[in-house]
Amino acid sequence: xxxxxxxxxxxxxxxxxxxxxxxxxxxxxxxxxxxxxxxxxxxxxxxxxxxxxxxxxxxxxxxxxxxxxxxxxxxxxxxxxxxxxxxxxxxxxxxxxxxxxxxxxxxxxxxxxxxxxxxxxxxxxxxxxxxxxxxxxxxxxxxxxxxxxxxxxxxxxxxxxxxxxxxx
Amino acid sequence: xxxxxxxxxxxxxxxxxxxxxxxxxxxxxxxxxxxxxxxxxxxxxxxxxxxxxxxxxxxxxxxxxxxxxxxxxxxxxxxxxxxxxxxxxxxxxxxxxxxxxxxxxxxxxxxxxxxxxxxxxxxxxxxxxxxxxxxxxxxxxxxxxxxxxxxxxxxxxxxxxxxxxxxxxxxxxxxxxxxxxxxxxxxxxxxxxxxxxxxxxxxxxxxxxxxxxxxxxxxxxxxxxxxxxxxxxxxxxxxxxxxxxxxxxxxxxxxxxxxxxxxxxxxxxxxxxxxxxxxxxxxxxxxxxxxxxxxxxxxxxxxxxxxxxxxxxxxxxxxxxxxxxxxxxxxxxxxxxxxxxxxxxxx
Ligand SMILES: Nc1nc2c(ncn2[C@@H]2O[C@H](COP(=O)(O)OP(=O)(O)OP(=O)(O)O)[C@@H](O)[C@H]2O)c(=O)[nH]1
Ligand SMILES: [Mg+2]
Ligand SMILES: [Zn+2]
Ligand SMILES: [Zn+2]
Ligand SMILES: [Zn+2]
Numbered sequence: 001x002x003x004x005x006x007x008x009x010x011x012x013x014x015x016x017x018x019x020x021x022x023x024x025x026x027x028x029x030x031x032x033x034x035x036x037x038x039x040x041x042x043x044x045x046x047x048x049x050x051x052x053x054x055x056x057x058x059x060x061x062x063x064x065x066x067x068x069x070x071x072x073x074x075x076x077x078x079x080x081x082x083x084x085x086x087x088x089x090x091x092x093x094x095x096x097x098x099x100x101x102x103x104x105x106x107x108x109x110x111x112x113x114x115x116x117x118x119x120x121x122x123x124x125x126x127x128x129x130x131x132x133x134x135x136x137x138x139x140x141x142x143x144x145x146x147x148x149x150x151x152x153x154x155x156x157x158x159x160x161x162x163x164x165x166x167x168x
Numbered sequence: 169x170x171x172x173x174x175x176x177x178x179x180x181x182x183x184x185x186x187x188x189x190x191x192x193x194x195x196x197x198x199x200x201x202x203x204x205x206x207x208x209x210x211x212x213x214x215x216x217x218x219x220x221x222x223x224x225x226x227x228x229x230x231x232x233x234x235x236x237x238x239x240x241x242x243x244x245x246x247x248x249x250x251x252x253x254x255x256x257x258x259x260x261x262x263x264x265x266x267x268x269x270x271x272x273x274x275x276x277x278x279x280x281x282x283x284x285x286x287x288x289x290x291x292x293x294x295x296x297x298x299x300x301x302x303x304x305x306x307x308x309x310x311x312x313x314x315x316x317x318x319x320x321x322x323x324x325x326x327x328x329x330x331x332x333x334x335x336x337x338x339x340x341x342x343x344x345x346x347x348x349x350x351x352x353x354x355x356x357x358x359x360x361x362x363x364x365x366x367x368x369x370x371x372x373x374x375x376x377x378x379x380x381x382x383x384x385x386x387x388x389x390x391x392x393x394x395x396x397x398x399x400x401x402x403x404x405x406x407x408x409x410x411x412x413x414x415x416x417x418x419x420x421x422x423x424x425x426x427x428x429x430x431x432x433x434x435x436x437x438x439x440x441x442x443x444x445x446x447x448x449x450x451x452x453x454x455x456x457x458x459x460x461x462x463x464x465x466x467x468x469x470x471x472x473x474x475x476x477x478x479x480x481x482x483x484x485x486x487x488x489x490x491x492x493x494x495x496x497x498x499x500x501x502x503x504x505x506x507x508x509x510x511x512x513x514x515x
Contacts, residue, residue: 005467005501005502006498007351007354007357009316011346011348011351012314012348059502066502066506067502068492068493068500069492069496
């Protein structure tokens with residue numbers, strides 16, 4: 001069969017995905033993860049709050065569960081979500097985690113939940129600075145700019161808020 | 169004295185199906201010749217046999233060359249079976265009391281789980297149609313909402329019953345020049361690539377009528393689909409003399425009102441016949457071996473057994489799964505793959 005089965009069913013809803021909205025066990029650190037993120041981060045989780053690992057389950061849109069890849073998505077860095085407002089400064093964007101699939105290389109950007117582990121986020125930030133230039137070029141091609149040492153202060157401020165400012 | 173009959177060229181042996189004394193002419197034939205073939209039983213010139221075209225309370229309408237006849241069940245047939253031993257499409261022979269005495273071996277059958285009479289009781293299989301040439305799953309482009317996943321369910325039922333399927337998508341006028349219509353065309357093309365015929369119709373514009381007639385001509389087809397998708401409307405358009413009752417779907421929910429309440433076979437002027445059914449959700453998927461499910465998705469068949477874990481792969485989380493690889497490569501639709509997983513979880 002040579003035909004490519006790639007029609008996205010955009011207009012006609014396709015029933016709910018299997019297992020949607022069920023708690024899951026992180027396949028990598030075995031943490032039991034509740035899908036409902038704590039208040040303040042009003043979205044469903046797609047990564048483990050402890051090790052930040054995710055899985056490649058979505059294909060066309062967040063939550064569609066149409067991907068058959070299902071490999072681990074490793075957090076590879078941090079970025080800021082670009083706001084639709086034209087004159088918004090970099091500072092105003094939401095801090096996001098960049099995940100990359102270990103199976104197929106797909107990159108996705110995900111919101112941070114209120115209870116995502118700060119230490120883990122910081123170590124992702126550290127590790128991202130050692131990302132090889134080829135990987136970085138690939139990200140830039142897809143329009144994703146990882147935060148660099150220049151934005152260290154910004155990351156701290158986002159994670160620890162005013163408390164951190166007072167301490168320093 | 170009636171001699172036992174020897175059956176040749178057809179399984180199962182006739183002795184297991186009936187006793188010659190159940191049918192007068194058969195007994196006669198046995199005395200005369202000593203042996204017959206089942207093919208002789210199927211012979212249309214036999215005045216005591218016909219096809220069940222409708223079920224009425226405690227009786228069956230049987231069509232034969234001599235006209236339609238209302239039959240009941242013979243005592244023996246009643247005692248032998250827990251459920252209803254006769255389905256629409258069955259070829260049957262009756263005795264002098266106009267009782268169905270023999271149901272001839274079926275070429276194929278479509279069954280569903282019958283309602284459980286009391287909690288804890290065992291649901292048993294209820295055969296609803298037999299000996300059909302094709303199943304026509306009918307789904308609506310809108311109102312009620314297009315149900316691709318239900319379509320996959322019907323198609324798996326058809327595959328497991330080894331009956332060819334041709335899909336009909338009705339009410340295309342409701343999505344005319346809307347983005348949905350392009351999407352339906354594209355998805356229909358995917359189903360065609362798998363090997364299923366897909367016909368898009370509209371009772372309003374007349375779209376697809378010639379196509380569907382060509383597919384139905386000379387064959388016994390059964391329409392299946394949710395209430396309100398337009399099965400009976402389609403039949404009325406194909407055979408205008410019928411004037412069967414149809415009813416608008418609910419304005420608020422788009423759901424049908426279960427207008428057709430019983431099954432019936434309607435012969436077509438141009439040859440063939442259609443069995444119209446009330447909205448039915450499920451067909452015998454419960455007896456499909458879960459490990460075989462992928463075989464009932466024709467586009468998955470080439471990959472079954474190729475996985476790292478061979479035939480024991482469930483094609484879900486297993487590493488080295490050939491089916492997942494094929495989905496990723498665009499050789500299998502991710503939506504059909506989801507249907508597979510869904511049906512595995514809830515057969
Ligand atoms: N716009 C539009 N309406 C249609 C079309 N076909 C059927 N309908 C309408 O859909 C409604 C339901 O049609 P039915 O033929 O009763 O549906 P059914 O599938 O037989 O439903 P049940 O007997 O309840 O299982 C009726 O109001 C029909 O007029 C179509 O092609 N276009
Ligand atoms: Mg009807
Ligand atoms: Zn984890
Ligand atoms: Zn992947
Ligand atoms: Zn597999």
